[in-house]
Amino acid sequence: MIAKLDGEERALALRDLPEWAAVQEPDGIRRLFTFKDFTAAFGFMTQVALLAEKADHHPEWSNVYNRVDIILTTHDAGGLSRRDIDLAKQIDALL
Numbered sequence: 001m002i003a004k005l006d007g008e009e010r011a012l013a014l015r016d017l018p019e020w021a022a023v024q025e026p027d028g029i030r031r032l033f034t035f036k037d038f039t040a041a042f043g044f045m046t047q048v049a050l051l052a053e054k055a056d057h058h059p060e061w062s063n064v065y066n067r068v069d070i071i072l073t074t075h076d077a078g079g080l081s082r083r084d085i086d087l088a089k090q091i092d093a094l095l
């Protein structure tokens with residue numbers, strides 16, 4: 001069973017993810033991405049989907065034209081866990 005991060009662990013982890021904001025409902029982190037057009041946004045989503053499958057950790061997300069809204073939270077932990085931090089770093093590395 002994966003554990004939720006405590007307050008200190010969150011603060012430390014978020015230092016490495018300056019573009020991500022903590023959210024409460026669900027308990028996780030969120031980043032909004034804007035691309036040139038839909039093709040670029042969907043290409044990015046395809047890459048994220050492959051990372052997510054590999055990690056067996058899946059985003060809550062939405063797309064409107066050139067924008068992608070990603071929330072990472074861990075359902076098995078009922079909140080933010082190390083898995084979210086690891087996936088966020090992998091997503092950031094795609095850009």
Ligand SMILES: C[C@H](O)[C@H](O)[C@H]1CNC2=NC(N)=NC(=O)C2=N1
Nearest residue numbers: 056057058059073074075076077
């Ligand atoms: C059975 C499977 O490993 C689990 O359901 C995985 C799949 N993807 C997941 N994704 C996310 N975001 N949280 C989870 O707890 C989770 N659990």
